[in-house]
Amino acid sequence: MCRTTSQQQNSMGAWHxxxxxxxxxxxRRHLFLLRSLSPSPPPPSAAALLPHAVAxxxxxxxxxxxxxxxxxxxxxxxxPVYEADAEAVVRRITPPLDRARHKxxxxxxxxIGGCREYTGAPYFAAISALKVGADLSHVFCTRxxxxxxxxxxPELIVHPILEESYSVSDxxxxxxxxxxxxxxxxxxxxxxxxxxxxxxxxDSFLLDCVSNIMRHARQANIPTVVDGDGLFLIxxxxxxxxxxxxxxxxxxxxxxxxxxQKALNCEVNEENASEQLTALCQKIGGITIMRKGKxxxxxxxxxxxxxxxxxxxxxxxxxxxxxxxxxxxFASWAQHFLLSNEHPTEKSVxxxxxxxxxxxxxxxxxxxxxxxxxRRSTVTTDIIEFLGKSSN
Amino acid sequence: MCRTTSQQQNSMGAWHxxxxxxxxxxxRRHLFLLRSLSPSPPPPSAAALLPHAVAxxxxxxxxxxxxxxxxxxxxxxxxPVYEADAEAVVRRITPPLDRARHKxxxxxxxxIGGCREYTGAPYFAAISALKVGADLSHVFCTRxxxxxxxxxxPELIVHPILEESYSVSDxxxxxxxxxxxxxxxxxxxxxxxxxxxxxxxxDSFLLDCVSNIMRHARQANIPTVVDGDGLFLIxxxxxxxxxxxxxxxxxxxxxxxxxxQKALNCEVNEENASEQLTALCQKIGGITIMRKGKxxxxxxxxxxxxxxxxxxxxxxxxxxxxxxxxxxxFASWAQHFLLSNEHPTEKSVxxxxxxxxxxxxxxxxxxxxxxxxxRRSTVTTDIIEFLGKSSN
Numbered sequence: 001m002c003r004t005t006s007q008q009q010n011s012m013g014a015w016h017x018x019x020x021x022x023x024x025x026x027x028r029r030h031l032f033l034l035r036s037l038s039p040s041p042p043p044p045s046a047a048a049l050l051p052h053a054v055a056x057x058x059x060x061x062x063x064x065x066x067x068x069x070x071x072x073x074x075x076x077x078x079x080p081v082y083e084a085d086a087e088a089v090v091r092r093i094t095p096p097l098d099r100a101r102h103k104x105x106x107x108x109x110x111x112i113g114g115c116r117e118y119t120g121a122p123y124f125a126a127i128s129a130l131k132v133g134a135d136l137s138h139v140f141c142t143r144x145x146x147x148x149x150x151x152x153x154p155e156l157i158v159h160p161i162l163e164e165s166y167s168v169s170d171x172x173x174x175x176x177x178x179x180x181x182x183x184x185x186x187x188x189x190x191x192x193x194x195x196x197x198x199x200x201x202x203d204s205f206l207l208d209c210v211s212n213i214m215r216h217a218r219q220a221n222i223p224t225v226v227d228g229d230g231l232f233l234i235x236x237x238x239x240x241x242x243x244x245x246x247x248x249x250x251x252x253x254x255x256x257x258x259x260x261q262k263a264l265n266c267e268v269n270e271e272n273a274s275e276q277l278t279a280l281c282q283k284i285g286g287i288t289i290m291r292k293g294k295x296x297x298x299x300x301x302x303x304x305x306x307x308x309x310x311x312x313x314x315x316x317x318x319x320x321x322x323x324x325x326x327x328x329x330f331a332s333w334a335q336h337f338l339l340s341n342e343h344p345t346e347k348s349v350x351x352x353x354x355x356x357x358x359x360x361x362x363x364x365x366x367x368x369x370x371x372x373x374x375r376r377s378t379v380t381t382d383i384i385e386f387l388g389k390s391s392n
Numbered sequence: 393m394c395r396t397t398s399q400q401q402n403s404m405g406a407w408h409x410x411x412x413x414x415x416x417x418x419x420r421r422h423l424f425l426l427r428s429l430s431p432s433p434p435p436p437s438a439a440a441l442l443p444h445a446v447a448x449x450x451x452x453x454x455x456x457x458x459x460x461x462x463x464x465x466x467x468x469x470x471x472p473v474y475e476a477d478a479e480a481v482v483r484r485i486t487p488p489l490d491r492a493r494h495k496x497x498x499x500x501x502x503x504i505g506g507c508r509e510y511t512g513a514p515y516f517a518a519i520s521a522l523k524v525g526a527d528l529s530h531v532f533c534t535r536x537x538x539x540x541x542x543x544x545x546p547e548l549i550v551h552p553i554l555e556e557s558y559s560v561s562d563x564x565x566x567x568x569x570x571x572x573x574x575x576x577x578x579x580x581x582x583x584x585x586x587x588x589x590x591x592x593x594x595d596s597f598l599l600d601c602v603s604n605i606m607r608h609a610r611q612a613n614i615p616t617v618v619d620g621d622g623l624f625l626i627x628x629x630x631x632x633x634x635x636x637x638x639x640x641x642x643x644x645x646x647x648x649x650x651x652x653q654k655a656l657n658c659e660v661n662e663e664n665a666s667e668q669l670t671a672l673c674q675k676i677g678g679i680t681i682m683r684k685g686k687x688x689x690x691x692x693x694x695x696x697x698x699x700x701x702x703x704x705x706x707x708x709x710x711x712x713x714x715x716x717x718x719x720x721x722f723a724s725w726a727q728h729f730l731l732s733n734e735h736p737t738e739k740s741v742x743x744x745x746x747x748x749x750x751x752x753x754x755x756x757x758x759x760x761x762x763x764x765x766x767r768r769s770t771v772t773t774d775i776i777e778f779l780g781k782s783s784n
Binding site: 022119152252313314316319 | 494539
C-alpha cells in the first residue's frame with residue numbers, strides 16, 4: 001500500500017482534500033498531538049491539550065539488577081506519560097474512502113499463526129484487519145488449522161503451508177523449512193503489515209520457520225506486529241526484533257513480565273511503569289511496545305503515551321488478537337499517511353506509535369459497545385461485530 | 393481463578409463493596425439462604441424464608457436391599473427439601489466485573505469430551521461456560537471431533553489429543569495413554585473447573601484415558617462436573633469420584649436410575665426422593681449430586697435443596713450440556729467467593745451446591761426465554777443465546 005509510486009499518485013486526490021483540511025480549525029490540535037509524539041519534548045501547548053499527563057521520573061530497577069547497557073537508562077529522567085488524543089489519531093491516519101482507489105490500496109495484512117491447537121486467534125486477528133478497513137487479509141498457518149480457519153469465514157485467504165514437528169521427519173526439516181520460507185517470501189512484498197503470533201503455538205520447528213519469516217519481513221521493510229506466542233518466540237531470541245523500527249510488540253501482563261525479566265533482568269515495576277517501558281524499548285532498541293492493561297502504555301523508547309478510554313470489564317480471551325489485527329492496519333495507514341505528508345514536523349512522528357494508539361482506542365470502543373449489548377456474556381465475536389461502528 | 397493470592401487481592405475492592413452490601417436490608421435473607429445449606433439444620437427463620445419446604449423422613453429402600461454401609465442412612469431422618477433462593481445465590485457468587493481484572497480471572501473451564509460420534513455436546517458445554525462469563529473455555533477431544541468443534545466457534549480452544557480404540561493398536565495403547573495424560577496434565581493446573589462427559593462416547597480405551605485424567609484432576613484439587621457418558625464411566629467405577637468433595641454429578645432420570653441401582657442396589661424411589669438422594673451421596677461419599685428433573689434436586693449428603701423455577705416444556709437434546717458448562721463456571725465462582733469470604737458462617741457452605749443451584753436457575757431462565765421466542769422449534773443454540781440475558 002505505501003511503497004509504490006503509482007499508489008501514491010492514486011491517493012493524491014485524497015491528500016488534496018487533506019490539505020484543505022489542514023486549514024480547518026481542528027488541524028492545529030491534531031498537529032499538537034502528533035508533535036507530542038516526536039522525540040523532542042512536547043511544547044507546553046501540547047501538554048495543555050493532553051490534560052491527563054502523569055509524571056514519570058523515578059527509576060525502573062535497582063542498579064544491581066541492571067546489565068551494563070541499561071545503566072544508561074538510569075541516567076535519563078522518567079518520561080511524562082500523556083493521554084493520547086486517540087480519536088484525533090484515528091481520524092488523521094485513516095485513509096479516505098476514495099472512489100478512485102483499487103483493491104488492496106486500503107491495506108493488505110497477513111497473520112502468521114494457527115496450528116493444530118489454535119485456530120481462533122489467527123481468525124480473530126485476520127478478520128479484525130478486514131473489519132477495520134483493510135482490503136485483503138491473509139493467514140499463513142499449518143494444514144490442520146487451515147481447514148478450520150477457512151471454515152470460519154470465506155473472507156480470508158488462508159495458506160496451509162506451515163508445519164509442526166510431528167508432521168516432519170528429522171531428515172526433511174531443512175528442505176521443508178526452506179520451502180516454507182520460499183512460499184511465504186513470494187507473498188511478502190505485497191503486504192503492508194504482518195502480524196506474527198496469534199495461535200502460533202510453541203512447536204520448536206514451527207517457531208524456527210517463523211523466525212526465518214520474521215527475518216525476511218525485516219529485510220523487506222514490512223512492519224511487523226508481534227503478539228501471543230510470537231512474543232514467546234522473540235523473548236527467547238530478542239535479535240529477531242532488535243533495532244527494528246518497524247516492529248511493534250503488544251504484550252499482556254504476563255508476556256510483559258517475561259519480556260522485562262529477559263531483557264532488563266529485573267521484575268516489573270508498577271510504580272515506575274513509564275520509565276521501565278522506555279528502558280525496555282531502548283534496551284531492545286528501536287522497537288515500539290504497547291504494554292496492554294487497564295490503560296495501554298505505548299512507547300518507542302523516546303516518548304510514552306497512553307490510551308485509557310474505558311472499554312469493557314469482560315476479559316474473554318481473543319481481545320488481544322483483535323488488537324493485533326487492528327494495530328497492523330492502523331500502523332500501515334499511519335506509515336502511508338506520514339510518507340505522503342508534507343509537514344516536516346509530522347514526518348518525525350513514529351507511525352508505529354500512531355498505529356498502537358488507534359488500535360487501542362478502536363478495541364476499547366468496540367468492546368464497550370459489545371458489553372453494552374451483551375453484558376457478561378460478551379465474547380470476542382461480539383466485539384468484532386462493533387469494529388465498524390467504533391471506527392466511524 | 394481461585395488459587396492465587398494476587399487474584400484474591402484484585403477482588404478486594406469488590407469485597408469492600410460486598411461488605412457495604414452486608415449491611416443492606418437484603419443481606420440477612422441471603423445469609424439465611426446460605427446457612428440453610430450448611431451442615432447444621434437450618435434455623436426456623438430460614439425455613440420461614442423458604443416457604444416451599446417439602447417434608448422428607450421416610451426411607452429410601454427396604455433394608456433387605458441395602459448394603460451394610462447404607463444401614464447408617466436408614467438411621468437418619470429424611471432431610472427436608474427447601475426451594476433454594478437461586479436468584480440470591482447467583483447474585484451472591486457472581487464475581488464483579490472489575491476493571492482491574494486480567495484475562496482468565498473470571499474463570500478457565502475445560503470440557504473433556506467429543507469423539508468421532510459426538511461433537512455437539514462438548515461444544516454446547518464449552519460455549520455455555522463462556523456465555524455464562526468464563527474468560528477461557530477449552531475442549532479436550534479426539535482428532536476427528538476437534539476439526540468440527542473448532543469450526544463451530546473460534547471462541548473455543550480445542551485440543552485434539554484423545555484417541556479411540558480404532559486409531560490405536562494394542563501395542564501402542566500404553567504409550568498413547570501416557571502421552572494423553574501428560575498433555576492434559578500440562579494444562580490441568582490452569583483450570584478452575586473441568587467438565588467430564590459431554591459427547592465422550594463409550595469407547596473403552598478412551599474411557600480408560602479419561603479415568604486417568606479424572607484421577608489427575610482430583611490430585612490437583614480441580615472441581616469436576618461429571619455428566620453424560622462421564623456418568624456411565626463413574627457408575628462403573630465409583631472410586632473415580634468417591635470421597636471427592638469437589639465432584640458434582642448431574643444425572644438425568646436414566647443416569648440417576650443406573651447410579652442408584654449400582655451404588656444403593658435398589659430402584660429409584662420417587663416418594664422418598666430426597667432421602668434416597670442423600671443416601672446416594674453418602675454412599676459414594678463427599679460428592680454433590682444434582683438429580684435433574686421437573687425440579688432439580690441437589691444434595692451433598694448433608695442437605696437437600698431444589699430449584700423448580702419453570703423453564704421450558706421443550707426437551708431438545710443438549711440442555712444437559714448447557715447445564716454442565718454453567719455449573720462448572722458457577723461452582724468455580726462459588727469456590728472463589730467462599731475462599732475470599734470473611735463470614736465464618738458462609739465458609740461452611742459447600743460451593744459445589746451453590747454452583748448447582750445457580751446453574752440450574754440459569755438454564756431454566758434461558759430455556760424459558762428461548763421457548764417464549766421460538767416455541768416448539770426451540771433448539772439448544774436458541775437457549776444458549778439467552779444465557780447472557782438470563783444471568784443479569
